Amino acid sequence: MESNSVPVRVLVVGTGFIAAQHAAAIHAEPRLELAGVVDIDPGRAAAASRANGGVPWFTDLGAALEETGAGGCVVCTPNDTHAAIAVQVAAAGAHLLIEKPLATDVAGARRAVAAFARAGRVLMPAHSHRHYDYALTVRDVIRSGDLGAVDMVRLSILGGWIWPDWRGWMLDPARSGGHALHNGVHLLDLVTWWTGEVPETVYARGRRQTAAELGIHDYLEMTVAFAGGALAVCEMSRGHRPASYARRDVLVTGTGGILTLPWDAEAGTVTGETGTALLPPGGTDGFATQIAAWADALTGAPPAVTGEDGLLAVAMGVAAERSIAAGVPVRVADVLEEAA
C-alpha cells in the first residue's frame, strides 16, 4: 500500500459526463494528485486537460500509465469497456476506482475482480450513492436497530430525460448493458447494503416511456427479495414528465418502526415560473467522500465498496434485465453461477 507522505498520482480515464466531478474530488483530496486525463477522442482529452490546469492528456491508456507512472486510475468510460480496462489497470499494478457498473455482464465483472486479486491492488466500484448523506442516514438508522428487522424498503430515484439523442451510448444496450446495469445498480447495491442481506430474486418491470423505439427501459422497477426476509422496491427513472421532475424518496418499514425520507426532506424548495424544485442541499459532497474512501483504501483501510459488491450488483442488474424480458422473477444465484 501507498504511504501517506507522497500523493498517489491518478489518471482520469474517460472525460464524459461524470469525469469532471471525479477530477474535482481528486483536486480536493490531498492524498491524491491528478496525473493526467485519457480519452480516445483527442479533442475531448485536450479539453479535459485545459479544464484541469493543463495536466498531460492521452488517447491511449497504456501510454498514459507508462508515461505518468500513475499509481491509480479513476475510470469513467462507457460501460462495455469497463472489464477490459480494469484488467489492463490491474496488470499495470495500479489501483482502480471504476464507475458503475463494474462490467456489463457477470463474466466481465469476475475477470476484473480476479485481476485485482492477483495484482494485490485496490478495486473499488464507484457506487457513489453509498457515500451520499441520505444513504448514510438510512444505513445508520437501520443499523441502530431502531427499525428492528427490516421488512420493506422503497427507494425511488425519478427524473426526466437527461441523456443525449439517439447517439448516446447509454441508449445502446450492447454498450451500457441496459438501464438496470447503467443506473439500476446504484439502487440494487444500496438496498443490499442497507439491509445487509443476501439478494435472492429480482422481479423487474420496465418501460420505454420517452419513446417506444428506445432500446433500453428509461423507467425501471426492480423488486428484490432477500434471503433474510426483507423486500425492496427500487424505481429508477429517466422517463418522467415534466423533464425537470427530480424526486428521491425512501421508505423503510421494520418490526420496530418506519422511516420516511421524502423528496423534500433534504433542503428547501423554490417555486418559480418553471415549477417547484429542490434547493441545493447543504450536505457532504458524495464524490469527495467517495474519493476519500478510495484514498483510505490505498493506504490500507478496507475498501468502502469491494469488487465483490460490484460483481453482485452486476448480477442483480443482469437478473433485472432478464426478468423484464421474461416477465418472471430471476434468481441472482443462477446468474452468478453461469459465469462461475
Add this chain to the structure above:
Amino acid sequence: MSGTLRTLPWGSGGLGTQDHQRDMYLPALRGHPGFTVVEAAAGDLTAAIAETGAQVVCVCAPPAERADRIVEALRAGCHVLADKPMAPDLAGAERVAAAARETGLVCMPAHHHRFGAAVQAARAALAAGRIGLPWNVQADFLVDGGDPCPQGELVNFGLYPVDVVLALTGQAVERVHALPGRDPARSTLLLLDHAHGLTSTITVGRLHGTAGAPGMALHRYRISGSGGVMDVDAARPGAAVRTASGTRSAWHGPGTVGRMLTALHTAIVTGRPPEAGPGDALAALRVTGAAARSLTLGTPVPLDPSEA
C-alpha cells in the same frame, strides 16, 4: 339532503376482533343527515326488515354468512351497505352481484377509502387528463398497530388500496405478482399489471405499532402519467396536531366513511348507479385471490380475461 333513509344495522362480525358496525358504520350513520338508524327485536333479518320498515341494511354479519345476509336483505327489498370483504370468496360475491342485478337495488361494498376527498379529487383530475395517460401507480397502505387479522392483512386490508387503484385508473388488472413480507401474515407486496400497460405496486400491511399507534402510518398514491405526476396523500385533508400527549391528525370535513354514506344516499335517492357496487368488490377480490395464489406459486398469476 332530501329523504332520510331508515337503516337497519345487521351483525357485528368481522375479521378477527374487528367490529366495523360498532366502530365505523353506526357512528357515521348516526351522524349523517341522510340516514336514521332503526333497531329490531327480531333475530331474523327478513323479520327485522319487516318489523322496522328498513330501506337500507348495513350488513356486518360474520364473513362466512355475510353474502347470504346481503342477498336476503336485497330480496327483502332493501338497499345494502356491505362490510368488506363483501364475501369470503368469489362465488359468494358473484351471488351478491347477481341478486343486486336482479333486484335493481343498491348494494355498496364498504370500500370507503375510494371515497376519500384526496382520492376523489385525484380520480377526477386523472379522468380529465391532468397528467396525460397514467402508466404507473405506486401505493402504500400501512396501518400502524392494532390487532393483527387472523386471516392475514392481505385478506383484511388488501382490498382497500387495490380498490383505490382501480377507482383512480379505471384499468382492470390482468396479472398479479405478490411477494410476502418478513411476516407474510403482516405485510405483502403486490405488483399488478393492468390494461393499457399500466402497472401498479402496492405495499399493504400492519406495522407492529409505534408510539403513534393505532392509526394509518402511511396511505399514499403516486401516479405517473405521460404528462406529469400526481402525489396523493390519502390521509389528507387533515391538520397535524402535536401536543404533550402525542401527535394526531384532525380531519377536515367528512371522513371517508361519511363520504361513502353520502354516495350511498345519493345513489338510492336519485336512482343513479352507485359509485361502488358488487362489481368493484369482485374486481378487488379477484386481485387479492390471485395474489394469494401468486404467493403460493412464487410466480406472477394471470387473471382470466373474463374476470377482469
